[in-house]
Amino acid sequence: MAKNVLVVGAQWGDEGKGKIVDWLTDHARGVVRFQGGHNAGHTLVVGDKTYKLNLVPSGIVRDGVNCFIGNGVVLDIHHLIKEIGELETGGIEVRSRLKISPGCPLILGYHSALDRAREAARSPDSRIGTTGKGIGPAYEDKVARRALRVYDLFYPERFAEKLKENLDYHNFVLTKYLGAEAVDYEQVLAQALADSEVIKPMVVDVSAALYEANKNGQSLLFEGAQGALLDIDHGTYPFVTSSNCVSGQAAAGSGIGPGMLHYVLGITKAYCTRVGGGPFPSELDIETAGMPGFQMSQVGREFGTVTGRKRRCGWFDIPALRRSILINGMTGLCITKLDVLDGLSEMKICTGYKLNGKVVDLLPMGADEVAGCEPVFETLSGWSESTVGVKSYAGLPVAARAYLERIEALCSVPIDIISTGPERSETILRRHPFE
Structure with a gap:
């Protein structure tokens, strides 16, 4: 019978979750990321090799383990492609085992520009300490119902139209309010459409795939990023991250029911x-x-x-x-x-x-x-x-x-x-x- 384990950080992040997820993966057939983005940093040491991961789940260094990026993750596809390339250079096969939800909101160039400009505009005492990766602005777009998602990439004309509308709005904020440089529409569009061709073969219905795996008796490991005390609702607000880092998000961020989570391990x-x-x-x-x-x-x-x-x-x-x-x-x-x-x-x-x-x-x-x-x-x-x-x-x-x-x-x-x-x-x- 399948048993599913969830790993969460119990402090302000950086607790060593990556090593423990990797260590537990010998009992799992799938590892799932369900929140955050490439602001996460998981370091794995396997023999004489060290792997630094941001988006790819830590189970990727185990042969035969499928890795899932759930809909709760905000996805910078350009960064993901770079990370995949680095792993492949290190001899790890990634593309046949990495499954990406079509529901992931995209992080695009204007999100990171907004992130950096806002942090620079704050007084030193009020700075959050953001990584500047665009995580917060991407989640804002999701909640504001203007996010572009992975599934939009399959329809280039629709994607281009939505992108134009979004960038008109965000460039106004960047230039008129924050005093920063505008982001070039054509450049963002060309990069996103080029990158989309790389990830399209890895896009699957993650929710359905996880249910199928569980039905077939395959144990799953859910990998949290950051830590519970950085949770947007329960952490030391406003000095928090932009996502829910707690165990309950594993269900919403991957498309499963909470009854599929059997054990919660706090690191x-x-x-x-x-x-x-x-x-x-x-x-x-x-x-x-x-x-x-x-x-x-x-x-x-x-x-x-x-x-x-x-x-x-x-x-x-x-x-x-x-x-x-x-x-x-x-x-x-x-x-x-x-x-x-x-x-x-x-x-x-x-x-x-x-x-x-x-x-x-x-x-x-x-x-x-x-x-x-x-x-x-x-x-x-x-x-x-x-x-x-x-x-x-x-x-x-x-x-x-x-x-x-x-x-x-x-x-x-x-x-x-x-x-x-x-x-x-x-x-x-x-x-x-x-x-």
């Missing part, structure tokens, strides 16, 4: 990171050598896959994790990058916040409230032994186990998987999501 680092703007209650100094935040930053190589920006680092945050558990209905947790904490003399866990004279144990909604939170810490002993590559729970240092067990007790969700390095084999399994 969280053994500490916290955040890239870009927005409140971060447990944040540490990452610039001063010898400090815990500096170790997290340097040993954890905390630089954005997409932008290369330094990620902010902080202690593990239980109230934030509780919010993620609540909005995702998590079945189990995976802790990544435990090895980054090796050698610290003590650990701190944020167990609550002081807010408006009270102690609260759940991350508030909205950036303004979160910005007012003062963390309440609990201190535990650190460990000097290395956890790099440890493959059994018993093989972890006693203090490392105590740290994990305290997190488990505070959040009331079992830790089923622990990652102790980037390689597939550097993983401790306590309970398998597919079994």
